[in-house]
Amino acid sequence: MKRNGRLPVAVLGAGLIGVDLAEKIMRSEVLDCVMVVGRDENTPGLRQAADLGLPVGTRGVASLLDAPGPIAMVFDATNAMAHAEHAERLRGAGVKLVDLTPSKVGRMAVPSVNGTEVLHCDDINMISCGGQASIPILHALTQAHRVEYVEVVTTAASPSVGRSTRLNLDEYVETTQDAVRDFTGVKDVKAILNISPARPPATFRVAMSVLGEGFGTASVTAAVSAAADRVRSFVPGYRITACVVEESKVFVAAEVTSTGGRIPRYAGNLDIINSAAVHIAEQCAAVAPARTGTETS
């Protein structure tokens, strides 16, 4: 279903996440953003999308189902409560989903950890910003060490946290915890989210505390730095700001700045989940059949 060699995709939800996603997709060489859908054309998000020259819709999923051209993939940037219904209606129409809400409905994906294993799934869940920022590090640490407890504390700047996220704090906490458990095999996991009101806004950060046995500075530092390098290949603003190793405890903090887009530098929470979603979508596009390409061009 490729057009001009690019896979036609759409963004559902025109909040902070949706608009940045649309912009990132426009920079992609393998994805073609054919529509951004919100609920009201007067919202800042849809106006920004229109200003970018993108077709916009205002009737939610219905706008996508009635779209004039084919849509192979939809990024769901609405909210966790709405995703199950979106998935049902769109999958029925043969559309693949990349879900940016903490809905727990689809297969959870972290590009640098299981990116290549999820490409065939028709609903791929991007977990949460905190999940994307922490799981690569936690996965690396638990591969190399025996770990009993993991804690992830995420801090996002207030202006970078939109209404859907504010209503989805429970889902954020539960989905992040579930994902950390899944990816690390550690049962005892706690996730916490702080919203910082500081001015100028604080850079997005995630602090990870890990309890276990036999941590050594050399092995921990090597594992953390290799994992961070893998994330940095598609999130250039990802960096480790602290790594304190004790025999039975490790503390790692990472910060993410947003680079290259119109969203502010501090909003690394938007940048990391959107970059991860686009990265996965691009890999899906690379393996997607081009059989319908001639029909639509």
Added chain:
Amino acid sequence: MSAATTPDGPGKRVLLYDASLRDGHHAVRHQLDGGQLRAYASAADAAGVPMVEVGHGNGLGASSLQVGQARLGDDEMLSIVREALRDSRMAVFMLPGWGTTADLERAIAHQVDVVRIGTHCTEGDLAERHLGFLREQGVEAQAVLLMSHMATPERLARECARLVEFGANAVGIMDSSGHYLPADVTERVAAMREAVDVPVMFHAHNNLGMAVANSVAAVEAGADILDACARGFGAGAGNTQLEVLVPVLERMGFATGIDLYGLLDAADLAERELMPAPPTIDSVSVVSGLAGVFSGFKNRVLDIARREDVDPRDVFFELGRRQAVAGQEDLIVEVALGLKAARGA
């Protein structure tokens, strides 16, 4: 013996909310055991304290390395205190992003009477979903704004009005850093009083020695609910001292319904059983209050400053400069490492 009342009889009723078994947890690294909870809850109940709050210092679901792991789980704490209270109502605290609706459901199963949802003072909409849930469940919900010195009176009033729309049965502010002087409190409580028709609450910390004076200012400006703790047992320099505040209010002509001797007995028991020593305004507490940093950071700052060999006062001022809010304990390590690096450079 009943506390003294004015010659005209009991005046306006002020509701005392006893946070000893929640905020006090900050002072003892969240290590109260079942016997301690039971003993104090029974004593407060016998004194006629209307509301007794229990839990980890940061509320339901907050036991963690970030702020300290509690000795007892939430379920255990709630079931012990529930059993100990005959007349007093049991209250819990929760910060969205730390606890979830699942924690509220468990608290409701323990027959909690009052649930407080806290958010940073400018982020009241984080409480929308949980206040809505409590309204659906028919549980009394109070909404409190933390670190309230970081917002203007007008902003606090607007946040409170919105919290009432979300379903709060009472709203108010915490002076989480112990930063206010009485005039600051008067201005803020008056603005909130003007903005809402529900009861207004105030929660003080004593970093600058103002906790009782600020509570008096709050009630004179129209506050209906005041938080206080036995011997001031709470984070940092401690909270308003309950057994001082109650007779002060009674002398002013307010009615609390609390028995003076019972209250003093409960406070004596608290000093004997709950704390190694009553909270005092030590030097770092003064700095913490001046810097406007969350009182609950104190023990963690002292631990990390000692480990990294930096001055805890510098750590507090830097945290204040970074506008750290409640829950951001992970910043302490970075601030301490930064100070250490700057010194080495």
